[in-house]
Structures are given as C-alpha cells and as structure tokens.
Amino acid sequence: MSALVHPASARPPLIGLLGGTFDPVHFGHLRLGEEMREALGLDELRLLPAAQPPHRPPPVADARTRLQLLQLAVDGVPGFCVDARELQRPGPSYTVDSLRQLRADYPAASLVWILGADAFNGFTRWHDWPGILEHAHLAVASRPGSRIEGEAARLLAERGVAADALRERRAGGIVPVEITALDISATRLRALIARGASTRFLLPEAVREQIHQQGLYPRAAPTDGAPRQP
Numbered sequence: 167m168s169a170l171v172h173p174a175s176a177r178p179p180l181i182g183l184l185g186g187t188f189d190p191v192h193f194g195h196l197r198l199g200e201e202m203r204e205a206l207g208l209d210e211l212r213l214l215p216a217a218q219p220p221h222r223p224p225p226v227a228d229a230r231t232r233l234q235l236l237q238l239a240v241d242g243v244p245g246f247c248v249d250a251r252e253l254q255r256p257g258p259s260y261t262v263d264s265l266r267q268l269r270a271d272y273p274a275a276s277l278v279w280i281l282g283a284d285a286f287n288g289f290t291r292w293h294d295w296p297g298i299l300e301h302a303h304l305a306v307a308s309r310p311g312s313r314i315e316g317e318a319a320r321l322l323a324e325r326g327v328a329a330d331a332l333r334e335r336r337a338g339g340i341v342p343v344e345i346t347a348l349d350i351s352a353t354r355l356r357a358l359i360a361r362g363a364s365t366r367f368l369l370p371e372a373v374r375e376q377i378h379q380q381g382l383y384p385r386a387a388p389t390d391g392a393p394r395q396p
C-alpha cells in the first residue's frame with residue numbers, strides 16, 4: 167500500500183478508490199481506473215479488494231489470492247496501488263467502514279469512490295449510504311446509452327458536480343463520467359478458465375500466469391449461472 171505524502175503547502179490530494187471483488191482482476195477494471203484517473207485528474211487510484219462483499223455471493227478465490235493477483239496487475243503501473251484494508255477487518259466489507267478509516271488516514275484529501283452506473287442505481291440500498299457521501303464523492307462510470315434511474319437519478323440531480331469541482335470539497339458530490347467500457351467480466355473469465363479456453367489479452371500476463379501456476383478457477387463458478395460440470 168502506498169501512502170500519499172503531501173507537504174502542508176501542497177494542495178490536498180484527490181484519491182480515487184475502486185472497490186470490487188476482483189475475482190480475478192482484468193483489463194475492464196484497469197481501464198476503468200485509468201479512464202477515471204485521467205478524466206478526474208486523480209493523484210492516485212487505489213484498488214480495494216473486498217474480503218467479504220456484503221451484497222453478492224462469496225467470491226470463488228480467497229481474499230489473499232485475489233489480493234496477490236491485484237498486486238501483480240498494478241506492479242509498475244504509475245499512479246495505481248492496492249489497498250488491503252478490507253482484508254484486515256472481520257465481517258462484511260462495508261464501503262462506509264473503509265471510508266471512515268481512509269478519512270482518518272487522509273484528513274485533508276478529497277476521496278472519490280468509483281462505481282458503475284448499474285451499481286449506482288442500487289446505491290441507496292447500500293449500508294449507511296449517507297455516511298458514504300459524508301466521507302467521499304462518487305464518480306459514476308456510465309457507458310454511452312446506460313441509464314441512471316429512480317432514486318439514483320434524484321440523488322444525482324441533488325448532488326451532481328463537474329469533475330473540476332471535486333477538489334473544492336472533500337466529499338458529497340456526484341460526478342458522472344462516460345467511459346469506453348471493455349466488455350470483460352470476471353464471471354466470463356472464470357468460465358473461460360474452467361473450460362480451458364484462452365484468456366489472453368483479457369487480463370495482464372502476470373495475472374494469467376499466476377492463475378495457471380496455482381490452478382485457480384478450475385470449475386465454472388456457481389455464481390455465473392452456468393450448469394455445473396461433473
């Protein structure tokens with residue numbers, strides 16, 4: 167985990183936070199992080215693997231393995247780092263708990279929690295979502311044509327800000343960012359690996375090699391809806 171050090175005279179940092187299961191990490195995640203880094207002018211992009219994601223079935227690979235794959239993925243990537251704090255807490259990995267810790271670590275920073283438009287549509291069902299907005303801004307990644315609806319659309323109308331306003335306050339704004347998403351998912355990768363198909367050019371080579379060496383994802387994951395193989 168890298169620590170952003172900034173002298174008192176420097177402007178406070180703008181830190182992007184990308185949470186996920188990363189089961190395994192792939193170029194869809196990394197490209198999302200890179201486009202957000204560029205669009206928002208982030209000083210740092212932190213990837214936070216969830217130990218126990220609260221709103222979905224348990225991941226296939228254990229948390230230490232997913233962390234190790236993430237570390238291989240960001241090794242040498244400028245501006246990217248891995249933040250393992252959710253592995254150090256017992257129980258469900260609530261975003262608001264991570265943000266409270268990050269706020270204590272970086273009192274002056276503007277924090278930006280990055281999430282997809284689909285996830286944002288369910289944001290008002292997240293554990294203590296108002297607490298999340300007390301500690302961080304949100305950056306909502308939308309593909310051209312994707313829609314923000316219902317409660318989420320109302321929240322965006324109330325809290326929407328432009329990217330260049332994120333440094334003016336430490337938290338509480340919501341900025342939509344159009345990204346050119348890559349059609350890659352961890353679910354699909356696990357299914358490809360399980361049937362011995364090629365995953366080349368979908369994830370970093372170092373991650374691919376490690377998955378192969380450790381024999382990870384040997385069977386179709388029960389969460390992907392595919393019939394179990396004998």
Ligand code: ATP
Nearest residue numbers: 185186187188194198281282347348350351352353
């Ligand atoms: P799974 O298929 O197991 O559900 P996933 O590939 O969607 O996994 P997650 O770890 O759940 O990956 O995703 C973490 C974050 O990355 C989420 O905010 C998700 O919306 C985003 N994300 C995942 N894949 C892509 C992609 N191809 N393009 C843009 N964003 C992505």
